[in-house]
Amino acid sequence: MKLKELTEAKQTPISTEIQPWMFRTKKEILAWLEKSPIVSFKINPNLTVSARTTAIITKPLLTEYNGKRFLPVKFSQAMQSFSAIHVGLSSLHGLPTYCRGSIRLSHNLLTSLYNIHKHIKELDGVLNVFNNPITSNILGLLYIKGLKHIDVGLPAEGRYTSQEKKLLDAIEIINKHLAGDRNIHFAQEELIEGGLSEFAKL
Numbered sequence: 001m002k003l004k005e006l007t008e009a010k011q012t013p014i015s016t017e018i019q020p021w022m023f024r025t026k027k028e029i030l031a032w033l034e035k036s037p038i039v040s041f042k043i044n045p046n047l048t049v050s051a052r053t054t055a056i057i058t059k060p061l062l063t064e065y066n067g068k069r070f071l072p073v074k075f076s077q078a079m080q081s082f083s084a085i086h087v088g089l090s091s092l093h094g095l096p097t098y099c100r101g102s103i104r105l106s107h108n109l110l111t112s113l114y115n116i117h118k119h120i121k122e123l124d125g126v127l128n129v130f131n132n133p134i135t136s137n138i139l140g141l142l143y144i145k146g147l148k149h150i151d152v153g154l155p156a157e158g159r160y161t162s163q164e165k166k167l168l169d170a171i172e173i174i175n176k177h178l179a180g181d182r183n184i185h186f187a188q189e190e191l192i193e194g195g196l197s198e199f200a201k202l
């Protein structure tokens with residue numbers, strides 16, 4: 001019996017996207033999911049999660065690690081939309097690799113979208129990152145298949161800081177290319193020429 005269990009484990013390794021703060025057993029993941037508003041889900045053999053309905057993440061569902069708040073599971077899919085709003089999220093780790101709706105991450109603590117295209121590969125909708133202190137690395141947004149628009153929802157002119165104005169200008173450039181050629185090299189050049197080099201990185 002033990003030999004069989006070891007063989008099965010070898011055939012289905014844990015996803016390389018499982019981080020040190022994430023659950024590592026199906027029992028832990030199931031207990032977490034049963035506390036969540038997600039009514040239909042599947043725990044995959046590699047310990048990632050497929051949400052079959054709208055996935056809403058509330059603050060008590062996050063885990064603390066080194067003083068920051070993270071998703072304790074990796075979502076491989078969200079068959080509808082995915083929301084983690086005003087929960088103190090500080091990392092992209094755990095976000096769905098594929099999402100058939102929009103992803104809403106407003107009012108969180110994201111400071112960078114570094115390698116976002118490796119966390120979210122396909123998104124059939126809008127990415128909302130309103131009210132996050134993002135200061136760098138947004139170029140990877142152009143690599144996300146199906147992404148239609150980035151919403152940063154900043155206040156009316158005159159009510160935001162100089163850093164927020166930079167983010168607004170940078171996202172405007174990205175949205176233009178999302179709606180047009182999706183050429184990452186042209187977008188990078190435009191960001192750099194506009195004095196927004198910190199955003200012109202993957």
